[in-house]
Amino acid sequence: MTQSQSRSGTMTALTPQMQECIAACMDCHSMCEETMSSCMQKGGQAQMQVMRALMDCSETTRMCADMMMRRSPMAAEMCAMCAKVCDMCAEACMSMPDDEMMMRCAEACRRCAETCRAMAGAGM
Template structure:
C-alpha cells in the first residue's frame, strides 16, 4: 500500500542523476578493461580510481532508486569519487576512451552534487 503523498516514479532530476551514475559506471568498467589490456602502461592510481568510481556510482544509483534516506550522503561521496576518477583519467590524455571516461565522471559528479544539495 502506497503512503499518501508518495509517488512511484523518481523526479526528473533524480532519474537524470541515476542515468548519469549508470553511464559513468559503464564507461569506468570499459576503461578498466582497457587499462588491464594495456598491462604495464596503466598506472595503479588510475585503476584504483576507476574501481572506486565504478562501485560507488552503481551503489549511488541503487540508493536513489530505492529512495534510501542515505542517498544524499552517498551522492556527496559519489561526486568526490567521480572527481578523483576524472582527474586520474586525465593522466592519459592520448587515450580517447579515458577522455570520455573523465567527461562522464565530471557530469556524474556535477549531477550528484546537485542531488546532494537538493536533499539537504
C-alpha cells in the same frame, strides 16, 4: 523502476532530476568498467592510482544509483560522496591525456559528479 514507495506505502515517481542522476551514475559506471577493460587489454603497466580510481568510481556510482532508486534515506549523502569519487576519477583519467578512452571516461565522471552534487544539494 521509475517508481518507489513513500513512507505511507503509496507509489511515487522518481523526479526527473533523480532519473537524470541515476542515468549519469549508470553511464559513468559503464564507462569506468569499459575503461578498466581497455587498460587490461592494452597490457603494459597501467598506473595503479588510475586503476584504483576507476574501480572506486565504478562501484560508487553503481551503489549511488541503487540507493536513489530505492529512496534510501542516505541517498543525498551517497550522492555527495559519489561526486567526490567521480571528481577524483576524472582527475586520474586526465593524467593520461593521449588515451581517448580515458578522456571519454573523465567526461562521464564529470557529468556524474555534476548531477550528484545537484542531488546532494537537493536533499532528496
